[in-house]
Amino acid sequence: MSTSVVPTREQLLQRVSEIAPVLRANAAWSVENRRLHEETVAALTAAGVFRMRTPLHYGGYESDAQTMVEVVTELARADGSAAWVVSSSLITAWALGLFPDEVQDAVFADPDVRLCATIGPGNATAVPAPGGIVVNGSWPFVSGAPNSQWQQIAAIFLDPEGQPYPVMAPVPVAELEITDDWHTTGLRGTGSVTTTAKDLFIPQERVLPVPLVLGGQSVSKRHADTPMYRAPFITVGAATTVGVCVGMAKAVQDEFFERLPGRKITYTEYADQSQAPVTHLRVAEAVMKIDEAQFHAQRLAGLVDAKCASGETWEMTERGRSRADEGAATRLTLEAAEILAAASGGGSAYTKVPIQRIVNDLQTFGLHAMMSPDVNAETYGRILCGLEPNTYYI
Numbered sequence: 001m002s003t004s005v006v007p008t009r010e011q012l013l014q015r016v017s018e019i020a021p022v023l024r025a026n027a028a029w030s031v032e033n034r035r036l037h038e039e040t041v042a043a044l045t046a047a048g049v050f051r052m053r054t055p056l057h058y059g060g061y062e063s064d065a066q067t068m069v070e071v072v073t074e075l076a077r078a079d080g081s082a083a084w085v086v087s088s089s090l091i092t093a094w095a096l097g098l099f100p101d102e103v104q105d106a107v108f109a110d111p112d113v114r115l116c117a118t119i120g121p122g123n124a125t126a127v128p129a130p131g132g133i134v135v136n137g138s139w140p141f142v143s144g145a146p147n148s149q150w151q152q153i154a155a156i157f158l159d160p161e162g163q164p165y166p167v168m169a170p171v172p173v174a175e176l177e178i179t180d181d182w183h184t185t186g187l188r189g190t191g192s193v194t195t196t197a198k199d200l201f202i203p204q205e206r207v208l209p210v211p212l213v214l215g216g217q218s219v220s221k222r223h224a225d226t227p228m229y230r231a232p233f234i235t236v237g238a239a240t241t242v243g244v245c246v247g248m249a250k251a252v253q254d255e256f257f258e259r260l261p262g263r264k265i266t267y268t269e270y271a272d273q274s275q276a277p278v279t280h281l282r283v284a285e286a287v288m289k290i291d292e293a294q295f296h297a298q299r300l301a302g303l304v305d306a307k308c309a310s311g312e313t314w315e316m317t318e319r320g321r322s323r324a325d326e327g328a329a330t331r332l333t334l335e336a337a338e339i340l341a342a343a344s345g346g347g348s349a350y351t352k353v354p355i356q357r358i359v360n361d362l363q364t365f366g367l368h369a370m371m372s373p374d375v376n377a378e379t380y381g382r383i384l385c386g387l388e389p390n391t392y393y394i
Helices: 010-032 037-047 066-077 080-096 103-107 210-214 233-259 279-312 316-342 355-366 374-384
Strands: 115-117 125-129 132-143 148-158 165-172 176-180 193-203
Touching: 010 037, 010 066, 010 080, 010 374, 037 080, 066 080, 066 148, 066 233, 066 279, 080 103, 080 115, 080 355, 132 148, 148 193, 165 193, 165 210, 176 279, 210 233, 233 279, 233 316, 233 355, 279 316, 316 355, 316 374
Parallel strands: 115 148, 125 148
Antiparallel strands: 125 132, 132 193, 148 165, 176 193
């Protein structure tokens, strides 16, 4: 068992503050090259942020949800793509903590292991083979794959003795083919490429049914009683990623106020934009929206931490509200960023000014099926009305 010292939340935030200049300096390169700069990856690794949801046994930190929200928020304040890749790795690390201990021994042999994942099977199918399964198929949107060592894949297992059902399994990224197809308008630095398996054999001990993982049902003997795992997968995912949108909105706010002094409103007599009442109204509206988004992020994290600490059963309304909290945070941060971007003038269109890039990143974040404000609100509303949620991603 590792004897590494677990940093406090404040220490992790200090580490992020120290590497933030590196992340900001490399953000434009990451956008241009559609993957994280190696210096960014090295800085994130040195700061230990990839360890936040790795079990203590392997040198991880088992950070609580509030710590994840605050750390990911500050990462996104420096580079949204870097924050998204980290959050994706953290979700995967948490999920792998549910797998058999011998599987974890292999994946977490390096406590700084970088992970990527998909929870949807894509077009992938699996068939039985002696000692395991053989998988064929592809998965799009695999964030961080170019910088990861393991991917958690999903596939439909074609059971010859029953109905097909979805399964998950970790596989080395080196055993997959990567298609460099991440040509997008936002979150370009995440390297969310397509990966493909061709006749890939996976040992049976690495395979778990998807409903087991989504339900947070551990088969690990070593970590079966660890509080961190007393939550559903989707709720953990929401708490892990919600800081990304909050941090990016704060980044737009930071950029706006940094550029504000001395800026005039062209074709008006306002020599200083900060003196115009319209500016006062718009910035107040935007900052209040960011504050409201932060409330939803903190409420979500607080619920996860409280339920994990108590071990109480999760109610369906709590699961639904967790998704609704992330959807609300997504909507509010995008609205805030668009207000500030619209008030930033024509000069903000230059690529050297990050504002429009960050807005594009936020818009892309909001397109993710698990972050969609409308879908998440509808899911919560169905539950509140006594209906089934219409999804097993809950």
